[in-house]
Amino acid sequence: MALLEIKNLHATVDGKPILKGIDLSVEAGQVHAIMGPNGSGKSTLSYVLAGREGYEVTEGSVRLDGRDLLEMETDERAVAGVFLAMQYPVELPGVTGMTFLREAVNARRKAAGEDEIDAMGFLKMVRAKAKTLGVTDDMLKRAVNVGFSGGEKKRNEILQMAVLEPKFCILDETDSGLDIDALKVVSEGVNALRSAGRSMLVITHYQRLLSHIEPDVIHVLANGRIQKTGGKELALELEKNGYADFAEAAA
Amino acid sequence: MAATADTVRQVEEVTGRAYKHGFVTDIDMDMAPKGLDETTIRFISAKKKEPEWLLEWRLKAFRQWLQMKEPNWAKVGYPPIDYQDLYYYAAPTQKPKLNSLDEVDPELLATYEKLGIPLKEQEILAGVVAVDAVFDSVSVATTYKKELEKHGVVFSSISEAVHNYPELVKRYLGSVVPAADNYFACLNSAVFTDGSFVYIPKGVRCPMELSTYFRINAENTGQFERTLIVADEGAYVSYLEGCTAPQRDENQLHAAVVELVALDDAEIKYSTVQNWYPGDENGKGGIYNFVTKRGACRGRRSKISWTQVETGSAITWKYPSCILQGDDSVGEFYSVAITNNAQQADTGTKMIHLGKNTRSTIISKGISAGRADNTYRGLVRVGKRAEGARNFTQCDSLLIGDKCGAHTVPYIESKNPTARVEHEATTSKISEDQLFYCMSRGLSTEDAVGLIVNGFCKEVMKELPMEFAVEAQKLIGISLEGSVG
Numbered sequence: 001m002a003l004l005e006i007k008n009l010h011a012t013v014d015g016k017p018i019l020k021g022i023d024l025s026v027e028a029g030q031v032h033a034i035m036g037p038n039g040s041g042k043s044t045l046s047y048v049l050a051g052r053e054g055y056e057v058t059e060g061s062v063r064l065d066g067r068d069l070l071e072m073e074t075d076e077r078a079v080a081g082v083f084l085a086m087q088y089p090v091e092l093p094g095v096t097g098m099t100f101l102r103e104a105v106n107a108r109r110k111a112a113g114e115d116e117i118d119a120m121g122f123l124k125m126v127r128a129k130a131k132t133l134g135v136t137d138d139m140l141k142r143a144v145n146v147g148f149s150g151g152e153k154k155r156n157e158i159l160q161m162a163v164l165e166p167k168f169c170i171l172d173e174t175d176s177g178l179d180i181d182a183l184k185v186v187s188e189g190v191n192a193l194r195s196a197g198r199s200m201l202v203i204t205h206y207q208r209l210l211s212h213i214e215p216d217v218i219h220v221l222a223n224g225r226i227q228k229t230g231g232k233e234l235a236l237e238l239e240k241n242g243y244a245d246f247a248e249a250a251a
Numbered sequence: 252m253a254a255t256a257d258t259v260r261q262v263e264e265v266t267g268r269a270y271k272h273g274f275v276t277d278i279d280m281d282m283a284p285k286g287l288d289e290t291t292i293r294f295i296s297a298k299k300k301e302p303e304w305l306l307e308w309r310l311k312a313f314r315q316w317l318q319m320k321e322p323n324w325a326k327v328g329y330p331p332i333d334y335q336d337l338y339y340y341a342a343p344t345q346k347p348k349l350n351s352l353d354e355v356d357p358e359l360l361a362t363y364e365k366l367g368i369p370l371k372e373q374e375i376l377a378g379v380v381a382v383d384a385v386f387d388s389v390s391v392a393t394t395y396k397k398e399l400e401k402h403g404v405v406f407s408s409i410s411e412a413v414h415n416y417p418e419l420v421k422r423y424l425g426s427v428v429p430a431a432d433n434y435f436a437c438l439n440s441a442v443f444t445d446g447s448f449v450y451i452p453k454g455v456r457c458p459m460e461l462s463t464y465f466r467i468n469a470e471n472t473g474q475f476e477r478t479l480i481v482a483d484e485g486a487y488v489s490y491l492e493g494c495t496a497p498q499r500d501e502n503q504l505h506a507a508v509v510e511l512v513a514l515d516d517a518e519i520k521y522s523t524v525q526n527w528y529p530g531d532e533n534g535k536g537g538i539y540n541f542v543t544k545r546g547a548c549r550g551r552r553s554k555i556s557w558t559q560v561e562t563g564s565a566i567t568w569k570y571p572s573c574i575l576q577g578d579d580s581v582g583e584f585y586s587v588a589i590t591n592n593a594q595q596a597d598t599g600t601k602m603i604h605l606g607k608n609t610r611s612t613i614i615s616k617g618i619s620a621g622r623a624d625n626t627y628r629g630l631v632r633v634g635k636r637a638e639g640a641r642n643f644t645q646c647d648s649l650l651i652g653d654k655c656g657a658h659t660v661p662y663i664e665s666k667n668p669t670a671r672v673e674h675e676a677t678t679s680k681i682s683e684d685q686l687f688y689c690m691s692r693g694l695s696t697e698d699a700v701g702l703i704v705n706g707f708c709k710e711v712m713k714e715l716p717m718e719f720a721v722e723a724q725k726l727i728g729i730s731l732e733g734s735v736g
Contacts, residue, residue, distance in 0.1 A: 050691050051691075052687050053687070054683075074690040074691055075693050075694055075695050075696070075699075077691075078690065078693035083691075083692075084691050090682075090687075091685075092685060092688070092703065094705070094707055094710070095705070095709075100692070104692040104694060111693075143706065
């Protein structure tokens with residue numbers, strides 16, 4: 001059984017249909033990429049999976065590990081193992097990175113009926129992981145995303161992912177706003193998290209991210225549907241020809 | 252469900268959860284008859300075996316009060332208070348003198364335990380906090396007195412101080428808040444029953460934080476606390492005031508007066524966590540909190556700092572202020588005021604710069620939910636002689652839902668051209684983006700709101716002493732373990 005199973009997923013935003021029948025199946029340990037032109041529904045798909053309000057599912061099903069994801073609230077999905085690395089991480093004034101991470105970890109432990117995490121051990125663990133991603137102690141002491149550069153924000157997202165150890169990671173345009181050096185650090189961070197039990201959905205507009213994070217499968221999303229599925233070579237094809245073919249096919 | 256509706260519901264759960272401290276302790280009361288006239292005042296004074304000068308002081312205040320009108324400039328509304336329909340003196344009957352906690356009425360101790368502040372436990376918390384517990388109007392237990400005495404620190408009920416330190420009380424009582432200062436302070440001067448008195452001698456740094464838990468208990472009993480804190484030259488003291496009250500159907504009036512005096516190089520840090528009963532969701536039954544708090548930085552380089560976290564009361568009318576008389580003296584005001592349902596808060600501060608190079612900082616965080624109204628009202632006045640005076644004011648309001656209100660009313664008066672006064676104000680809402688971000692990391696809506704609100708208040712919360720911060724964070728409905736500071 002696939003770790004994530006999406007069947008005939010339809011969703012609307014403000015009553016407007018955006019996703020028009022998505023079928024997608026991601027095996028445990030696999031990395032899938034979703035590529036597509038602007039407005040194709042890429043970000044909508046990520047929000048629907050994470051359970052954001054205002055993104056209404058009108059048809060279809062999503063199962064994670066056999067569990068009905070659409071029945072769950074946003075926080076329940078996170079606890080169940082869904083993680084969305086956001087394109088535009090949100091500022092939380094006054095909330096330090098360390099506090100935020102601890103709250104998130106403790107929310108999981110609470111759901112599992114465990115005690116709160118030992119503060120000292122946690123601090124050590126986070127610092128070790130932060131170091132590999134170039135997240136400084138100073139960043140962990142500052143308010144989440146407040147005054148962070150684009151690269152700092154994305155590194156911080158990947159750090160959260162590393163600490164929370166989700167089963168299913170969605171990376172929404174993680175490459176946007178990154179220079180080549182930052183892209184490298186972030187990609188290495190993501191690659192280090194690839195494992196047999198963890199799957200990823202990498203959403204991107206450009207091929208360049210996929211030369212750093214090599215996917216097992218690539219899907220082309222256009223006009224709310226998956227238009228084509230293939231291997232790595234599909235990315236190169238898109239890089240050469242653009243999305244014009246698919247936009248036409250969809251129209 | 253719409254995001255805002257969800258947020259509103261959530262916040263109601265956080266701030267409007269059933270009031271936990273709503274119980275009544277059944278203890279025989281020694282009461283004055285209902286109503287207020289000179290007889291009542293003589294009764295109170297006689298009960299307390301007060302010296303003649305104090306009775307005269309009370310009577311003079313009472314006569315002035317009769318000539319005064321209840322103020323109506325604050326942005327709060329409430330039905331008229333019938334001052335003749337209140338009891339002005341209620342004390343638990345008890346043994347006249349107590350040598351240890353064992354002698355305290357067990358019912359009282361049980362009450363505190365329900366509030367989560369067992370004195371026994373406080374005692375175990377070795378030398379951290381001394382508690383002068385005020386039950387209704389009379390102090391029933393004072394701990395750590397001996398340790399404090401060793402340092403020459405006086406920490407007692409004000410009625411005791413009247414007898415034991417008459418010169419100090421006489422010199423400073425009413426010297427910061429004159430008897431006829433305002434309607435409610437004047438009423439307090441006439442009928443105050445008890446409160447705390449603190450004196451820190453020259454050069455002494457008080458070895459522990461001093462703490463008083465006030466508790467309103469008897470039905471229809473106006474609570475008129477009077478607190479006086481004097482820090483002599485070079486002295487330092489941190490004073491904590493925490494309040495809870497049992498649930499009532501009728502509104503209860505609370506008109507306290509707090510006076511602080513800091514002499515040369517002295518520093519007083521006064522922290523309050525106030526969670527009196529706010530009333531039901533229509534405001535019925537909550538406390539009316541009309542308080543006058545004022546500190547005088549009389550000495551050079553003296554400093555007074557007010558920190559308050561206000562989550563309770565139906566109506567809050569409170570402006571802890573600093574009179575910066577001494578050159579180079581410093582005044583600070585850090586405030587979090589949370590209002591929900593029908594709660595109304597009109598709170599802020601006054602910084603009166605009189606001395607040269609006086610500095611003041613005002614950080615105010617107002618959070619409104621439900622149908623609540625939250626007003627910041629602040630005055631910064633710079634006198635003619637206050638060369639080089641500086642003030643920085645920051646007022647931030649956070650709105651939750653669309654039925655509540657936040658208002659900022661700054662008054663700035665400067666008579667000195669060298670003064671620099673800055674005022675910044677912001678109003679924001681908890682955004683759906685922030686909630687989603689937190690929840691997508693696994694936080695429940697409740698925890699997400701708590702985290703965001705706490706982040707919003709951080710600049711103020713970090714000013715609270717550690718022991719108090721915990722209680723304050725609980726009150727805001729947040730789990731914050733270990734992240735303070």
